[in-house]
Amino acid sequence: MEIKAVHFDMKAMIPTADYALTLVDELAEQGINALLVEFEDKFPFEVTQGIHHPCAWSKEEFRKFADKCKERQIELIPLLQSIGHLDYLLKYPKFRDLRDGGPEGSSYQWCLALEESYTLWCAMVDELLELFPETKIFHIGADECRMNVPCEKCGENRLDLYVKRVARCAAYIQSKGLKAVIWDDVFRKHGEEKFAQLPEGVVCCIWMYGALDNDYIDRMAAKGLELWGASCIQAHKFHHAMGPQGPKMRNVDAWGRVHEKHPRSFSGHVGTIWGRNQCQSPFNANLPQSMFMTAYLAETLNNGVINDRASFISNFGRDFFGVDLDYNTMINYFCYEPGYAEPIVTELKDKAPRHRDIAEIWYGLNAVDQLLFELYACISNNDCQLTTYSNGMAPREMTQAWLKHVDRCKEIVRNGLVELKPLMTKYFPEKMWEEFVDQRFKAKLEYNEYFRHLLSAASLKWDDRLKNE
Ligand SMILES: [Zn+2]
Structure with a gap:
């Protein structure tokens, strides 16, 4: 598999820019070769001045991060949402007019009947590419577009507008000589035949975080499109700190089996780590806390489905931290019974040489x-x-x-x-x-x-x- 990616969702509680550099080293050593970076309000876009989070990284910090990725042969793949998940912009008065449904409408997605929503997006793409000129692949998001937002401008045509807009954004990326990637779910939900309206060469990234719909995956593989899979390797939407690891391992296992079944259709996989459910919901998972699951994913993508999970966990802990402890108890009790994990993780914190x-x-x-x-x-x-x-x-x-x-x-x-x-x-x-x-x-x-x-x-x-x- 060409692209073995981890999602760096900057909606999250992001690490400091200096500390993040060491995480790049770590991911490279684990066998990850790409980072899908979702910037959101943590990138200091000039075209949207005034909307940045106080902890946004500077352009110099992003440049250092990109250099580090290059040095460790990690492909930096920017992700810029092109349709929805835009509360981080649309909540501000100066972008109200772009909302779907007018100024009092949805702060979640912008109106696709407005040319300005396209031109602003293109300007943001340009700014990212100016800072990251070595980019080869660009993800345009486009998941979870809502079809039921009342809007005079969109009328009954939203699905049609959606498909046309996705095709146009993908074509814009391709016009820069880059590969364009989209999330697949709106097409999956509203008509698989509409994939045919996308420009040739667009990569469809199929995300399924619970049980997989294997019939759909088989149909997609038969279409001859270039596909990526996406698992969820960390997220805990009920607002705890350490998320449960078990369901995440099962999701990666299921995707590992898909990749074994369709080795030629899938050129990549992304393990997603959700920093928030939505732009305005509470913090969820973050990158450094996910370093066990990134290792689990890397092992699966490089060497196939993990059959003996308990041994993998023990070996991971010993190699990664350089000390032998009861890692199975710790990993399995995170989130559910933090009191049981506590003595082990305390010993780990006090003793780990690495x-x-x-x-x-x-x-x-x-x-x-x-x-x-x-x-x-x-x-x-x-x-x-x-x-x-x-x-x-x-x-x-x-x-x-x-x-x-x-x-x-x-x-x-x-x-x-x-x-x-x-x-x-x-x-x-x-x-x-x-x-x-x-x-x-x-x-x-x-x-x-x-x-x-x-x-x-x-x-x-x-x-x-x-x-x-
Ligand atoms: Zn509209």
Whole structure:
């Protein structure tokens, strides 16, 4: 297989630009030879000035990153969304007029009846190619376009406009002498025959992150199109820190079997790591935390489906970190039972002679999961008792016990986060870490505080009830 890629989704909590260079070395050593970089609001586009995230990298930092990729023979493949997933632009007043459905319409996708949405996209492409002139492959995204946004300009023609726009964007990329790649799902959902309307040579990247639709894959292979597969190697949309690894390994295994079945149809594969579900949803997975799954993917793409997963995990841990520990327990308990993973990941963080950075990041995110479990246990149990508390039906001993738990949660979480900050900001910009902590904890801590007031009042209500009886 020609392209063995990992997705670097910069919607995520991105690492510092310096630290990211070491991750390129790591991916190259694992056997990955391409990075699909989704820039979003982390690239300082001149044509969209004013929309950049405070932690966006500078052009110099991106240039260094591209040089590092070149040095390690990693193909840098830019991804610039051409239809939807555009909240990062369209949420700003100055781009409102481009929204599908008009200024009060969708901030998710732009109107395809407007020429300006095409010209702005082309200008952004040009800027990327100016900074990365060695680019050979360019991904134009185009997944998950919504057909049901009411829009006077699009009328009933949105699917037609969509197909024409994708074809036009792909042709623009090809006019620069590059290979154009698209996500396949809109065609898959709305009519496979429409693939024929794309310019010749467009690569269709089939993404399937759960069970694979093997009939569809077989049909696509029979069409003679150039195909890439895409697995999901890291994502955890229920807002924990370390994601479950098991379903990700199963998805990579399933894709490994597809690639064994159709060796000639698939010229590439991308293991995706989703930094957020949408531009405006909370942080999800990030690149450095995914270094186990990138190794799992690289092994599958280079040497075929992994048959003995437990041995792979043990060997990976020993080789990667240079110390023998119970990696199977640690990897399998991440996310589900962070308390069981904790002693092993702590030992790893203290002892690993190699890749201490990854050990520290895993330790930090596993610790976040433990703090969240503490809060969830307290808040959800109190949630269930809301009516009991507000009607004064909870005995004083009960409310006092929960009040203690509310206090304890607050203290554990506050102290835990203070302890984690210097560790995590070695690898992530401080503002990114603060954003992550805000998203995970701020509202929950305020809810915890709300229960303090409620439980204090509930104690008094219980006393009043007893008096009145
Ligand atoms: Zn429209």
